[in-house]
Amino acid sequence: MSISVSNVSKYYGSQAALKNVSFEIKSGQIVGFLGPNGAGKSTMMKILTGYLPASEGETRVCGFNVNENSTGFRQQIGYLPEQNPIYADMYVTEYLHFTGSIYKIPNLKDKVEEIIRLTGLTPERHKKTGQLSKGYKQRVGLAQALLPDPEVLILDEPTTGLDPNQIAGVRELIKELGKSKTILLSTHIMQEVKAICERVIIIHQGQIVADEHPDKLENLGLTKRMTVEVLFEPRPEFEQIITIPGIEEAKLLGDRWLLTGHPEIDIRPAIFNYAVHNGTMILEATPHQQSLEEVFHALTI
Numbered sequence: 001m002s003i004s005v006s007n008v009s010k011y012y013g014s015q016a017a018l019k020n021v022s023f024e025i026k027s028g029q030i031v032g033f034l035g036p037n038g039a040g041k042s043t044m045m046k047i048l049t050g051y052l053p054a055s056e057g058e059t060r061v062c063g064f065n066v067n068e069n070s071t072g073f074r075q076q077i078g079y080l081p082e083q084n085p086i087y088a089d090m091y092v093t094e095y096l097h098f099t100g101s102i103y104k105i106p107n108l109k110d111k112v113e114e115i116i117r118l119t120g121l122t123p124e125r126h127k128k129t130g131q132l133s134k135g136y137k138q139r140v141g142l143a144q145a146l147l148p149d150p151e152v153l154i155l156d157e158p159t160t161g162l163d164p165n166q167i168a169g170v171r172e173l174i175k176e177l178g179k180s181k182t183i184l185l186s187t188h189i190m191q192e193v194k195a196i197c198e199r200v201i202i203i204h205q206g207q208i209v210a211d212e213h214p215d216k217l218e219n220l221g222l223t224k225r226m227t228v229e230v231l232f233e234p235r236p237e238f239e240q241i242i243t244i245p246g247i248e249e250a251k252l253l254g255d256r257w258l259l260t261g262h263p264e265i266d267i268r269p270a271i272f273n274y275a276v277h278n279g280t281m282i283l284e285a286t287p288h289q290q291s292l293e294e295v296f297h298a299l300t301i
Contacts, residue, residue, distance in 0.1 A: 006057055009206075021203070032192075061077055076152055078150040080156060092126070155186065240274075
């Protein structure tokens with residue numbers, strides 16, 4: 001296992017930030033680590049990287065006990081925190097040489113050149129890091145995390161504040177890195193999870209509430225209420241739709257109505273009866289699959 005977390009708790013005084021958290025991540029997986037603000041995501045990542053000690057439990061990275069062998073496991077892990085700690089007055093190449101010297105990386109010059117190419121920093125390499133766009137600053141952060149060629153990458157909100165083009169670039173880089181490394185990725189962007197993660201861990205109030213493939217999470221059926229997506233011709237108004245027996249919620253998605261009913265009522269017969277008696281055709285009627293956002297909301301409210 002690249003990462004093994006067993007019954008980890010973290011207390012700040014009497015407040016528990018993490019409560020008996022356990023999970024394992026195999027080598028070569030890209031795992032999304034999700035949760036609302038204050039759920040314990042960053043605390044868990046800091047424990048994994050040795051920045052914080054756990055109050056209870058055991059954490060292992062690449063077989064090393066984080067609390068017992070800090071030097072050994074630090075050589076196997078790269079970390080990009082949410083607040084990217086780069087030195088604004090250093091040039092890109094200078095900063096990477098400085099970081100590499102701390103790791104005592106052999107053949108450092110060649111390694112820096114390799115990482116600059118890998119992270120797409122070549123056009124900006126002669127600038128000071130403080131002059132870079134947010135997207136390129138994130139690439140510099142990734143570059144320093146990759147310098148020691150770690151087996152595990154811990155990325156905390158790597159695309160926060162980036163524009164759509166920058167997000168796409170960083171996502172592609174992470175996907176490429178995932179071919180050879182284990183990646184634990186914290187993010188609030190559900191499209192990012194769907195795009196690059198093969199597994200999702202959701203944490204809420206310091207405890208894991210879901211651990212599954214994104215597609216399977218969307219099929220959990222966390223609510224017993226039936227939701228149907230209906231395309232009418234002509235399209236009825238809200239005031240008409242809400243009169244259908246059993247309908248508790250109606251939302252318009254483009255040209256389709258998203259109709260949700262009472263937990264104990266199958267609303268489909270009432271929808272078809274409405275169409276028959278009001279001269280309206282139903283062109284499409286399909287069960288609505290929960291989105292990852294809806295699942296996240298249901299698990300963390």
